[in-house]
Amino acid sequence: xxxxxxxxxIIDLEFLxxxxxxDESDRHKRDRQWYIDKLDSQFAGTTHSDQEILAAFLTxxxxxxxxxPGRLFQEFSRLITVITLLVALLTGSALTAAALxxxxxxxxxxxxxxxxxxxxxxIFLFFILLSLLVKRENFIERHPSVLLNLGRDVLLxxxxxxxxxxxxxxxxxxxxxxxxxEVIKKHSKLFFYPVFNFFQLFAIGxxxxxxxxxxxxxxxxDIAFGWQSTLNISSTFLFRLTQIIAIxxxxxxxxxxxxxxxxxxxxxxxxxxxxxxxxxxxxxxxPFLFFTLxxxxxxxxxxxxxxxxxxxxxxxxxxxxxxxxxxxxxxRMQTPYVSSAGEQPAAAQQxxxxxxxxxxxxxxxxxxxxxxxxxxxxxDPETLKILISSFGFSAASTQRxxxxxxxxxxxxxxxxAGSNILVLVExxxxxxxxxxxxxxxxxxxxxxxxxxxxxxxxxxxxxxxFTPPSNQEIGIWQTKIESIQNKNLQIIPCTTTEDKP
Amino acid sequence: MIPQFAVIGHPNEGKSSVLxxxxxxxxxxxSPLPGETRKCRTFPITxxxxxxxxxxxxxxxxxxxxxxxxxxxxSASGLDAFKELTQNEASDPDLADDCELLRPVLxxxxxxxxxxxxxxLRTVDKIEMEILRLTGRPRxxxxxxxxxxxxxxxxxxxxxxKNFNSIRLFNAxxxxxxxxxxxxxxxxxxxxxxxPLFDSIIQSFEIDWQNRNSQVASKIIELLKxxxxxxxxxxxxxxxxxKQIEQKLYEQYKKQVSKLEEQTLKAIRKLYKHNIFxxxxxxxxxxxxxxxxxxxxxxxxxxxKQMMIAGGIGGATLGATADIxxxxxxxxxxxxxxxxxxxxxALLGGKKFSQGHKLLGIPLGKEExxxxxxxxxxxxxxxxxxxxxxxxxxxxxxxxRRSHQATTTEISLQNDKMQGFxxxxxxxxxxxxxxxxxxARENKTDSSSAEKEQLFFHFxxxxxQNISTGKQV
Ligand SMILES: Nc1nc2c(ncn2[C@@H]2O[C@H](COP(=O)(O)OP(=O)(O)OP(=O)(O)O)[C@@H](O)[C@H]2O)c(=O)[nH]1
Ligand SMILES: [Mg+2]
Numbered sequence: 001x002x003x004x005x006x007x008x009x010i011i012d013l014e015f016l017x018x019x020x021x022x023d024e025s026d027r028h029k030r031d032r033q034w035y036i037d038k039l040d041s042q043f044a045g046t047t048h049s050d051q052e053i054l055a056a057f058l059t060x061x062x063x064x065x066x067x068x069p070g071r072l073f074q075e076f077s078r079l080i081t082v083i084t085l086l087v088a089l090l091t092g093s094a095l096t097a098a099a100l101x102x103x104x105x106x107x108x109x110x111x112x113x114x115x116x117x118x119x120x121x122x123i124f125l126f127f128i129l130l131s132l133l134v135k136r137e138n139f140i141e142r143h144p145s146v147l148l149n150l151g152r153d154v155l156l157x158x159x160x161x162x163x164x165x166x167x168x169x170x171x172x173x174x175x176x177x178x179x180x181x182e183v184i185k186k187h188s189k190l191f192f193y194p195v196f197n198f199f200q201l202f203a204i205g206x207x208x209x210x211x212x213x214x215x216x217x218x219x220x221x222d223i224a225f226g227w228q229s230t231l232n233i234s235s236t237f238l239f240r241l242t243q244i245i246a247i248x249x250x251x252x253x254x255x256x257x258x259x260x261x262x263x264x265x266x267x268x269x270x271x272x273x274x275x276x277x278x279x280x281x282x283x284x285x286x287p288f289l290f291f292t293l294x295x296x297x298x299x300x301x302x303x304x305x306x307x308x309x310x311x312x313x314x315x316x317x318x319x320x321x322x323x324x325x326x327x328x329x330x331x332r333m334q335t336p337y338v339s340s341a342g343e344q345p346a347a348a349q350q351x352x353x354x355x356x357x358x359x360x361x362x363x364x365x366x367x368x369x370x371x372x373x374x375x376x377x378x379x380d381p382e383t384l385k386i387l388i389s390s391f392g393f394s395a396a397s398t399q400r401x402x403x404x405x406x407x408x409x410x411x412x413x414x415x416x417a418g419s420n421i422l423v424l425v426e427x428x429x430x431x432x433x434x435x436x437x438x439x440x441x442x443x444x445x446x447x448x449x450x451x452x453x454x455x456x457x458x459x460x461x462x463x464x465x466f467t468p469p470s471n472q473e474i475g476i477w478q479t480k481i482e483s484i485q486n487k488n489l490q491i492i493p494c495t496t497t498e499d500k501p
Numbered sequence: 502m503i504p505q506f507a508v509i510g511h512p513n514e515g516k517s518s519v520l521x522x523x524x525x526x527x528x529x530x531x532s533p534l535p536g537e538t539r540k541c542r543t544f545p546i547t548x549x550x551x552x553x554x555x556x557x558x559x560x561x562x563x564x565x566x567x568x569x570x571x572x573x574x575x576s577a578s579g580l581d582a583f584k585e586l587t588q589n590e591a592s593d594p595d596l597a598d599d600c601e602l603l604r605p606v607l608x609x610x611x612x613x614x615x616x617x618x619x620x621x622l623r624t625v626d627k628i629e630m631e632i633l634r635l636t637g638r639p640r641x642x643x644x645x646x647x648x649x650x651x652x653x654x655x656x657x658x659x660x661x662x663k664n665f666n667s668i669r670l671f672n673a674x675x676x677x678x679x680x681x682x683x684x685x686x687x688x689x690x691x692x693x694x695x696x697p698l699f700d701s702i703i704q705s706f707e708i709d710w711q712n713r714n715s716q717v718a719s720k721i722i723e724l725l726k727x728x729x730x731x732x733x734x735x736x737x738x739x740x741x742x743x744k745q746i747e748q749k750l751y752e753q754y755k756k757q758v759s760k761l762e763e764q765t766l767k768a769i770r771k772l773y774k775h776n777i778f779x780x781x782x783x784x785x786x787x788x789x790x791x792x793x794x795x796x797x798x799x800x801x802x803x804x805x806k807q808m809m810i811a812g813g814i815g816g817a818t819l820g821a822t823a824d825i826x827x828x829x830x831x832x833x834x835x836x837x838x839x840x841x842x843x844x845x846x847a848l849l850g851g852k853k854f855s856q857g858h859k860l861l862g863i864p865l866g867k868e869e870x871x872x873x874x875x876x877x878x879x880x881x882x883x884x885x886x887x888x889x890x891x892x893x894x895x896x897x898x899x900x901x902r903r904s905h906q907a908t909t910t911e912i913s914l915q916n917d918k919m920q921g922f923x924x925x926x927x928x929x930x931x932x933x934x935x936x937x938x939x940x941a942r943e944n945k946t947d948s949s950s951a952e953k954e955q956l957f958f959h960f961x962x963x964x965x966q967n968i969s970t971g972k973q974v
Pocket of ligand 1 (some may be wrong): 510511512513514515516517518519530531532533534535536537538539559560561645646647648672673674675903
């Protein structure tokens with residue numbers, strides 16, 4: 001389906017696509033959804049051309065939104081068409097009537113008739129054909145004739161004038177009418193062919209009126225045609241000329257040409273008067289004139305109009321699908337809308353960020369302690385000793401634990417009074433509920449009088465078996481231990497790195 | 502039923518970060534405090550509004566030992582045991598997180614297990630893996646290495662291999678577009694039935710990415726089309742205040758053009774869904790300097806050799822600016838301009854208008870000083886460079902990342918002090934660019950101009966695609 005794009009389509013699209021728009025991703029969602037709803041169901045799986053998509057989009061928008069500004073423009077161009085045709089008909093018939101003016105004394109001179117009605121047309125035609133012939137790429141667009149430019153400007157001016165008048169009656173807001181002005185300003189080259197076509201339309205109207213007037217005058221009155229010339233033209237020359245001019249039609253209608261005798265018989269020689277001319281000769285000219293006007297006036301214009309109209313379409317189509325806004329629209333419609341964002345709004349940040357300041361913690365000096373050693377912590381005895389002393393303790397006894405109360409409880413010794421408990425933990429493993437409950441149970445087990453020390457060990461880095469925990473890690477443990485509000489639990493970070501040779 | 506993938510793991514291993522990056526959602530709460538996520542959050546991957554799969558962020562395991570112990574006591578096996586467990590223990594507040602994280606698994610979700618491969622493997626990890634194994638659900642492991650440390654990686658892989666169908670490295674802070682796609686590819690392997698589904702998701706993601714790239718290209722083109730022909734003008738009433746007015750115009754020009762640029766960069770950021778957190782530029786990025794700073798003009802744009810070539814290509818535009826080009830780079834074009842401005846009038850290609858025009862002896866209007874359009878050859882290349890550099894930062898800024906740490910993925914351009922992409926252009930590409938710049942500068946709209954714009958657009962989308970797939974440009 002080749003859509004016949006028109007200027008007012010462009011105005012509407014321009015309006016639809018450039019009105020203050022929302023966010024690009026919203027547009028994508030909306031246009032894509034429209035495409036799926038309206039087109040996918042309509043064409044059921046078949047692929048569709050950009051033309052079809054755009055045409056469908058426009059049709060749908062026209063029916064679903066308030067009046068679009070293109071209508072105003074369309075009405076204007078209809079009005080101009082009608083006016084052009086009327087003026088053309090009027091001038092055509094008036095000029096023909098004038099050319100056929102005949103008071104019964106001197107026959108109408110065929111030269112005058114053709115000179116008045118056909119010659120100016122032929123001159124214009126010549127220039128148009130010339131410009132079409134030498135047309136290289138975009139010749140017309142680049143070198144439009146002065147007349148066409150003038151025509152365009154006049155028409156646009158007229159449009160602006162009329163627009164002001166009609167705006168109110170159309171109930172169109174400023175936004176809409178502004179679009180028209182903008183399109184005209186921005187894409188004035190688009191208006192070349194439409195104006196070109198108005199000229200052809202005028203010429204067609206003119207010729208039709210001329211032909212009709214000629215026929216009517218012939219029918220209702222008696223008009224004699226003759227010929228005369230100051231130049232020394234012989235009847236034979238004129239005869240040959242008519243034969244050449246009539247080439248396009250003489251085989252179809254051979255009787256429409258004056259014969260040599262008739263030409264001779266219709267020669268007006270003023271001093272001899274009209275009476276020498278034969279009646280038959282004087283009426284033999286009109287079919288020839290009719291066909292000359294038809295073949296050299298009307299028909300060429302019809303072909304040119306056809307050409308102009310197709311060129312206009314082509315030009316508009318090329319323009320349309322070259323517009324970035326339209327390309328983007330088509331892309332939005334034809335690319336899937338992808339989203340992967342989270343569903344519910346994100347929960348607000350809960351915990352307070354762990355403090356980054358160094359925690360100052362009092363440290364027992366060289367006290368004896370019962371060491372609880374989780375199974376993951378594997379050091380040779382020497383390293384372990386250094387590690388434990390870095391916490392300010394010395395190991396009175398050491399015991400492996402799973403850090404899971406149910407399994408550890410049976411094997412824990414009851415505390416010797418006065419002795420300390422040091423649980424070693426890797427600070428870089430976050431304290432989970434499992435661990436916290438284990439620590440609480442420990443406090444329960446050993447009673448309120450005893451402080452349980454939690455020795456935080458930093459990550460083994462670069463061959464060092466242990467390092468001091470980072471402030472962040474200490475902060476995290478601090479926060480978590482505070483959250484269970486047990487004053488018998490006390491964290492101490494390991495401070496020195498082990499410096500084994 | 503929409504296929505679900507639950508991202509599960511120990512607290513603080515980066516589950517939320519992985520999801521934030523994978524889903525390009527910077528609204529995800531990420532915090533150094535373990536136990537931040539307490540409720541499951543669903544991330545539906547939708548195409549044209551239809552949900553295709555759902556990714557679920559879950560809390561971390563708080564009681565792995567307890568869970569495993571009670572599972573072992575259950576008579577039922579597989580998911581039934583889990584169902585029994587979560588029903589019985591629903592009232593235990595300690596187990597709230599564990600029950601919550603198992604919830605999607607019980608309704609059929611596959612499992613993405615996230616661990617930090619830069620720390621040593623611990624017993625709890627093995628316990629968690631055992632729990633996940635007992636679910637019998639399809640599962641894969643993602644190693645999200647929070648630090649550079651490599652020595653534990655093999656230990657992790659060995660252990661993971663026993664329990665997971667596939668293992669992938671995915672760094673929540675550094676993952677690029679390509680790595681995101683690769684992770685999605687890998688999800689196929691945990692459940693073969695989902696292969697066609699993932700193929701179509703990946704295809705849509707790729708189209709979407711290209712789409713965004715071409716939007717970036719359009720935005721950059723738009724910027725050039727606005728900034729290159731940009732002018733500011735003012736009329737001069739008396740000769741006395743000429744200098745002041747010129748200086749003012751020059752400042753105004755810089756401000757307006759910078760603003761145009763800023764809007765473009767902001768739009769680019771938005772396209773890549775960085776909505777909440779501003780991305781942080783690397784400390785040494787030239788983007789910290791503003792568009793018209795001396796340093797920008799020294800390190801971005803064309804190098805000297807290219808400048809000569811550009812002069813040749815530019816032809817007509819060279820004339821007036823030849824001397825600026827010659828001095829511009831070494832002295833910093835715009836400071837030079839700033840001082841010269843007063844004596845020579847508007848130098849940025851500016852013209853004096855209606856000077857001396859008189860009608861019947863009366864001077865016609867006032868003298869008009871115009872600053873712009875900027876005809877310097879480097880200018881468009883600098884705008885281009887800055888946009889591309891910014892693009893490079895934006896797309897390499899993972900959504901799970903909240904602050905700047907040096908990463909290795911960004912393409913760094915550090916050859917002989919020039920930092921921009923322009924220095925890498927060959928003659929043909931420079932011609933293509935220059936031709937479009939000329940079109941943009943003169944606001945041309947004919948069909949051959951449109952063609953040049955089209956060529957530049959393709960060139961630009963190609964470049965963006967290369968940057969986003971990590972290829973050298
Ligand atoms: N350097 C680095 N840090 C990371 C990475 N991934 C996560 N982190 C950090 O690790 C911390 C925890 O990240 P989250 O994503 O909140 O971890 P989570 O697994 O969701 O934690 P919970 O919700 O508490 O269970 C944050 O401070 C992140 O910035 C990474 O790839 N590299
Ligand atoms: Mg989380």
